Amino acid sequence: MSTTMANGAMAPATLREDAGVIGFVGLAHMVSHFSQLILPPLFPWLKDALHASYTELGFLMTVFFVVSCGVQTLSGFLVDRWGPRPVLFAGLALIGIAAFGFAWSPDYVTMALCSVIAGVGNGVFHPVDYTLINRKVSPARLGHAYSVHGITGSLGWALAPAVVVPLALAYSWRVALMGAGTIAFAVLVVIWFNRSKLALPAAAPKAHTSGPAEHSLAFLRIPAVWMCFGFFFFYAVVLSTIQAFAPEAARRLHDVPVGWAAMCLTVYMVCAAGGMVVGGFLASDPERCERIVGAGFGMAALVALLIGLGHVPAIAVPALFGAMGFASGIAGPSRDLLVKKSTPDNATGRVYGVVYSGLDIGQAIAPLFFGALMDHQQYRGVWLGLVFMQAVLITSAFNVRKVRRTSLAPA
Template identity: 75%
Template structure:
């Protein structure tokens, strides 16, 4: 179960970076600016946000399997659609299709893990889930850029679509493992009962909205690192193009390694906020060094790796923050709403930071990244404070 969910999650994250590594080719092919390319990501994540919130209700009502298989199929269709695009607006149209497909994964994944994995293994399940996501992000530039260089960006995107349909076939052949009955109605944490299937009562839980805010700022940080940080670092420190292209893959691979360690640290739920604070605090210090310290160009990929390890360690504890605020019978709905914050952050960040890139304000990109990491740390501790306040008054 953990492996199948992780494999699907890998494709979700891989598909989020179908376009960003290919921006240099797309910019030339369609004669557009970085802000316009960033808008494609905004379209993707706005649609994904809306679908994510809605799909949580569908998962709780109908089970996760059909929702998951449908999402994977749409991602494959979108990849082939991008490959065949002849205009900027065709890219935007298939960004909508990709956003619909991407919107189902977190409600599906966490519903399956929370209900089918034992409590003793849950921290490790979150760790594997995070690792496969990071590997999906790492795989996208590692696969797409060499194919674009060797052949064309269209061939690269067709390969991405083939990969998505291949994973869909694997999950279809193992679909029995993904079966899950609808969740029974049970009382929420702290004694607050949810009225029943399709209920909106969970929206009254303050910690749910604090988790939403936390994931919004996490998404801004992530979006900047994925789309703009390597190029901004290249411009500041004169990093060779080939070396700059490695930065995101190094970050994601190291993030996956950090998540492996983070899975063990998350075995004690009482310390998850502290782990999140320490991990993202260390990442912020590294980001500050990349943006403003006089470092040699060859050191930049290594610093991206250090930033990835620190962020990865915080990953499983980050997911545990949400688990501790989730009523058992509303898992899909809560994760749909909370992870909608992830999509909203990734929708807005490219517009702001893409504008900074177009203005040549590369240090401003890194300063904004550091500030968002600071807000992220504060919001993690606010989740704990809100949850404790609710439990004390229950």
């Protein structure tokens, strides 16, 4: 395990130590993304079992993300106060409890209460993960750490329907959700037995030589923190639209067979994971992270524009989703580096908690707007809206850089 030096900083870690931290943090992050998609694939079963409309079932996810947003901000303070490891254990346990609660729910109200529990569990991961990565992983390997973190998140999204749908078909939706809960608890057990690899003391408040310790909310005065929050809000809108509506909108525009349309999101996620591998190497130079983000999402926006306005053969649509995913994946590790460069060393958990709450807010709001476009059969509008949000995303990344440089400029 990494040793602590006299000044409180962590001594350089070995490759084996870094790999352990990256691997176990990634495994936990996979469960976070896994939990976000265990209910939607089961909506056809839940609709009949709970006598609920699709709007009511969708509201379960709104509850999940709204709660996760609030908890994500709060958990950043808990991570900085108590250290990330106990908060991580609590998050994994709550996700497992919520999954079994879903499985045993007799009615819709109980499902909604379990969504609250699941949202609380999901809300801890980003402050925990990035505190561990930024404070325990060697700077030279941070790009690869962010890459693995993004890849495991994408795999979690891909794993959820691959687990719950076959179990629901073979047995029932209740068995499927119990299977999901079992996975969460299994990961908790694995990490518990390897908890020494994630040991990290709570961050001490940064003291000034001529005054008291810095207030715990002082980081909120950093403009770059709020620019990063906006960046992740727009990123969440893009991601939520791709996950929920883009495949169906493309199917309607280009007469894509249903089976091929169903493949689009899986192709996107797999190719995004591949892009993150490449992006991990590109992120080795922190000075170019904004340019990489701009290039990656710029290429993704061009592909989206082609799907939205071009005459595309149906057989090419899944491949274009793959190209869009790969380009977005390249930007992933540099996206995370944007936040690290704007984060004080003594406020990692708090900053990541606030910044990544933008993800939950974006995922809660985006379906309201883009869902209305789908209801009005504005399928081209969905894709043009997606292109516009990707353009805003690129602009906000460069604004983070501009604000950060302005705040560091001498008075």
